[in-house]
Amino acid sequence: MKKHFLDLFRYNEWANNRLLITLEDSQVKDDKIMTLFSHLLSAQIIWINRIKDLPTSPFPLWEQYKLNEIKSMNEESNRNWRDLIEKHPRETFEEMIFYKNTKGTKYESTLREIISHVLNHSTYHRGQVMSRLRELDFAPPVTDYIAYCRQK
Incomplete structure (x- = not known):
């Protein structure tokens, strides 16, 4: 599972780049594009922060960022x-993550489910x-x- 998720995140990085x-x-200047791409990256950061039990508030889900900020994110x-x-101690990702959504509602999901969601999102x-x-x-x-996969 670890190898699979690493490969999918490498793909995600490649596609975003x-x-x-x-x-x-x-030199695309379009609010809708910038908002969608900003949202995509905000969500990735929010989810990793939830997993690590860090604050998620610095990254509002629908904030529009500039291209240089998007690159940094x-x-x-x-x-x-x-x-x-890479540092996950096991091959499986079945441990439960307890978190709150942006409205404060409590949830729990496995790390595997969250990773799959983030990539699909x-x-x-x-x-x-x-x-x-x-x-x-x-x-x-x-x-x-x-x-x-063809260019790897």
């Missing part, structure tokens, strides 16, 4: 998720960003998992 390069190179998220998974919102790029007549980068 490709998107960042496209936004920078194309992406680097921080990548580093923290990779570190969490990121893919979903990257897809929304890709659709918006197409609407604005920009060519979105290829971020398919299989494309990532």
